[in-house]
Amino acid sequence: MGALVETLRYVISYRGTEGHWAWLLHRLSGLGIALFLSMHIISIFSVGLGPRVYNFLHEVLYVSAPAKVLEVFLIFGVLFHAANGMRIIVIDFFPGLGKYQRTIVRIELLVVILVFIPAAIITLQGVL
């Protein structure tokens, strides 16, 4: 456990490149999405349990105000994870592009934010 804490301290305190923070965010968003996905599958499973259970779960998990706020995080996570995943794939298969990685991360982040802002506004419309 001490080793894990030390490792996390290293991760947070190292002044790495854009790639370092992109990696950290990729991992965190990935774990978050995996958690959401598990829940998502359960809620879909509830389709088999008939309309009352499903509609109730749907209301709580996706439509309620707290769910909407969490969804904003999810949207950012998914957008970033997808865009960053594409970056990783491209660099993996064209290793020579690595020398532009700092620029690529910046562009990627810009695209993510540009898509995220309208998406977040649309999502939060009902809540605000």
Next chain:
Amino acid sequence: MGISTFRWKTKYGQPNWERISWLYMRLSGLVMFLIVTFHLLYMHMVVRVENLTFQNIVDRWNGPYGLAWKTLDTALLIFGLTHGYNGVRWSIDDYVHHRGWNLVLKMLLYIVGSILMIAGALAIFVGPGSLV
């Protein structure tokens, strides 16, 4: 690059699946990039989450394009779950070195993953409301 039959003794080089796993993450990632984009756009822009009800799902799966929808949802289920849980497995391997804990956590992960896979498949193929 050349070829030799020489074998150097080192603790590295044990047979494993990581190469397949690495490649799978990239391929499944690419596939999901497409279907998740479609899924999100459709659910959030066309249907809108607030309007999504039990009936809506029933109509979609039993409608004229039911098979296509079911295929798409199955693909999402399989790729999403395997990609996601493989990522969790990587994280466990990265940070949990105690052999026992590592094994326990991964076993737990595989069990939960299997249950979810079955649950998801049941929901899609057995039919809405039929599990009651």
Next chain:
Amino acid sequence: MRVKMRIRRFNPEKDSKPWWGEYEVEVEPTDRVLDALHQVKWYQDGTLTLRRSCAHGICGSDAMVINGRNALACKVLMRDVGKVCVVEPLRGLPLIKDLVVDMEPFFAKYRAVMPWLVNDEIPDHGERLQSPEARERYDDTTKCILCAACTTSCPSFWANEHYIGPAAIVQAHRFIFDDRDRAAVERLRILNDRDGVWRCRTVFNCVQACPREIDVTKAIGEVKLAILEAL
């Protein structure tokens, strides 16, 4: 200019855990961090312990964490570190004393990749021929000085000490892509390990840390593709 040096100190014979030592030094802007550390060691506190030798970035002795980032103390100038210079030992290797870490686990990984040319077909006379293009293919990775800055900047290595690490992969790359070598497949087999190249998550800290400006991640990427192709 006056600079405050904050140095992570640890004496295994006295201390139960590391602590921060603070020292004021007067330096020229063009002095190296190594010069500042020497000022502390030579004129303020002789117990400060570090490794160093050539002092111009070739021998690879004085890799350490300077202001939160891996570098050679002899290749960072004081004008680039600001008013406070924070110096710590490399991360992920066992700490021995002050800025000195145990390099043995690092060199063990280097030795694991068969870092030598394998080719018994010695020509009768003269050199083996190699085209400039073939020579260029692995030029970048011949620059490695085994300072460990890359390996100890890697989150995958911090997380898992068994990860073979960027430096060993770079050294393997130097032979895998040398057309005179005959053991590429064997090296690829070694690197195709649970703790081999696949633990690389293209974080790019290694590229930033490398004092020899080797494109480390590119080398690792090329090895990954070679494994996919050859095995």
Next chain:
Amino acid sequence: MVRTHRTETVVVGAGGAGLMAALYASRGSQTVVLSKLYPTRSHTGTAQGGIGAALGNIEEDHPEWHTFDTVKGSDYLADQDAVERMCYEAPEIVYELEHMGLPFSRTPEGKINQRPFGGHAAEFGKRPVPRACFAADRTGHMILQTLYQQCLKHRVKFYDEFHVLDLVLSPDGRAAGVVAYDIDQGELHLFHAKAVIFATGGFGRIWQITSNAHSLTGDGPAILLQKGLPLEDMEFFQFHPTGIYKMGILITEAVRGEGGVLRNDQGERFMERYAPTMKDLASRDVVSRAIYLEVKAGRGIGGKNYVHLDATHLGREKIEERLPDIADFCRTYLGIDPAEQPIPVQPTAHYAMGGIPTDVEGRVRRNAAGDLVPGLYAAGEVACVSVHGANRLGTNSLLDIVVFGKHAGQDAARFCQQNDWPELPEETWQPSQATIERILNNTGEDNAARIRDEMQAVMMDHVGVFRTAEGIQKALEKIHELQERVRHVTVSDKGKRFNTELLEAIELRNLLELAEVTAQSALNRTESRGAHYREDFQQRDDEHWLKHTFVRKEDGQIRFEYRPVVITKYQPQERKY
């Protein structure tokens, strides 16, 4: 208390010479290598320009021309039998390095690439010839790496970070092993051996401006000196003309080999005046003196004591391809781009031509008559074979270490097969133990760093490129004072583990010993030859001084002996470039 190891060959030092010796010794004997650094940290790694060998890959070339250039470069002080051996074996050993995997730069036909270097000429001095085989500008780095790789492949045993403190001689005068200090654990180890090979490198740290690593403190020769053994030609220490101003970091001669030129404050290519044929590619002693004379005449840049090395006309492409590390040094340490701005340079203490006297098999000589110390070998910069005489040519040091490292290793293996382990004397590790305890228990005020600063300053001022009797006397007085002070030097670190302060104090003692014999030898030689230039004796004096100096210390007194120079083909003549 003391751990004892028994092995056949012990190699001290893991630079190019030590590793080559270890590689060959291990083929015929059980071999261990002791190094106070990790082997890949050794100073061979900083050699840049190339290794000299008359391959003739670019232009016609012959080992004979190489031999002549080396002899001429040495100002006729080199032993010509040794030079012949080195130059004639050069092509084969370069091929051997290539077969070991050394990544040489290549010609379009795929052969090892070569470039011109200072003092290397075709047809006995007529025009510069490309003779330096190179791997970009990191030839030494590649040699060190390749040899270390080969040692790993052949399972040579290494003791890394073991600082050798003493040589053990058996009662009948054979080398019997060494005493080493495990830096990590702070414990003494005794290595009982049949053969001992010293390859500890140079001692440039006795000067202030030096290209040498902090670890180049001459531990090997100082140990021999304390054992009453002689050192040869200590007055000859090369100052490389182009060290980065104030820092001493070396800018390889290859910059001039590729076409770079030296310019004074007026922008004049002043080497044309000093060496009409070879110009900037004259030998190093000549160029270093020329720079000093320009500075003295007030033509240093801005009146200061440096000149410019101008490579701007080479073009960025050539610089990045052939001299990438130099470009990196300039960017890192000077903040300039060598493709656009000239590099400020001044002569920097670089290479010891003198050292432990050996024959061509690397066997250490006990006196000027040529008697040997059985089982004791030396190779590399620490040794004086003598192939460099009064001035070494660029690229010959890398050649020296591999050729004579190989012979020392081979002969040590042969020696081990023919001999049993020598008897150990009664006192083996006790003197080392006493030294350590004395330093740890001293309670004075002086610390090693201050004493070292004073030594380096006085050596720079008075025993540098230009020397006078008066100046050297001053330096000697200072050194004697410092030697007295160093006996009371104190350390604040009293611990066992990684006590580098203690080791620096021991290294300082070694440096002072070498500073003393260097100054004494310089004072003794009343002529100017190669790197040794006496303003009060400006001419070369073949009648009295065509001989090697052997210096030893007996009961604290300096004693000189002389050994004639071996001359085979080339009679001394006036040296012009």
